[in-house]
Amino acid sequence: MVNDNIYLIGLMGVGKTTIGKQLAKALAMPFYDSDKAIKDSTGVDIPTIFEFEGEEGFRVREAKMIEKLTQLQGIVMATGGGAILREENRNHLKENGFIVYLHCSIDRILERTRRDTQRPLLKTDNPRKCLQQLLEERQPLYLSCADIKIDTGVLRTKTVIKQILEAYSARKQGHEDVKG
Ligand code: S3P
Numbered sequence: 001m002v003n004d005n006i007y008l009i010g011l012m013g014v015g016k017t018t019i020g021k022q023l024a025k026a027l028a029m030p031f032y033d034s035d036k037a038i039k040d041s042t043g044v045d046i047p048t049i050f051e052f053e054g055e056e057g058f059r060v061r062e063a064k065m066i067e068k069l070t071q072l073q074g075i076v077m078a079t080g081g082g083a084i085l086r087e088e089n090r091n092h093l094k095e096n097g098f099i100v101y102l103h104c105s106i107d108r109i110l111e112r113t114r115r116d117t118q119r120p121l122l123k124t125d126n127p128r129k130c131l132q133q134l135l136e137e138r139q140p141l142y143l144s145c146a147d148i149k150i151d152t153g154v155l156r157t158k159t160v161i162k163q164i165l166e167a168y169s170a171r172k173q174g175h176e177d178v179k180g
Helices: 016-027 034-042 046-069 087-096 106-113 127-145 157-179
Strands: 006-009 031-033 076-078 098-103 148-151
Touching: 006 016, 006 087, 016 031, 016 076, 016 157, 031 034, 034 046, 034 076, 046 087, 087 127, 098 127, 098 157, 106 127, 148 157
Parallel strands: 006 076, 006 098, 031 076, 098 148
Antiparallel strands: none
C-alpha cells in the first residue's frame, strides 16, 4: 500500500456505498463511488449505459474511471461489483490503496436489492442464480485483491467500520515501521 486510500470491493448489495460513506466520515476523508462518478460524467444512469453500450461499453467507462480515481490521494472509494474483473483495474486498486472485501450471504443481498431498479445484471428471472454465478466467478478475484475480508451480513455497520479502521491503521503502522 503506497497511498492513504481505502477501496471497497465486493458484490452488489453488500453495503459498499453505505459503509464507505460512514467510513469516510469517520476518517474525515472524501468519499467516491465509481458508479456515481460514471453517472455524473456521462449524465445518464448505469442501466442507460448498459442499454446503449452493453456491458462491454460500461466496463470500458468503468476502467477509465478506476484509473482516474486511483490517482487521487486520501480517499475512500466504493467500486462497482465488477470492477475487479479487469486486471488493469485490480492492479490500479492494489497499487494505490488498502482493499476491503465486503461480503454477505446471497439471501441478504436479495433482501437488500429486492426493489432495486439500478442494477441491470439483476434484471433476470432468477436473480439468485445470477448472484450465485457472479460470486463463483468473482470470489477468487475479490480474494486475490483483498487486504481484509469482512462479513456485512452478520456484523453491525458500526462494528464493520471499527474492524476496517483497526486493520487499516495496523497496516499503516506496519508501513511506517518499515520506512523507519
Ligand atoms: C455491477 C455492479 C454495479 C454496477 C453495474 C455492474 C456488477 O455496482 O457497477 O451495475 O458487475 O456487479 P454495485 O456493486 O455498486 O451495485
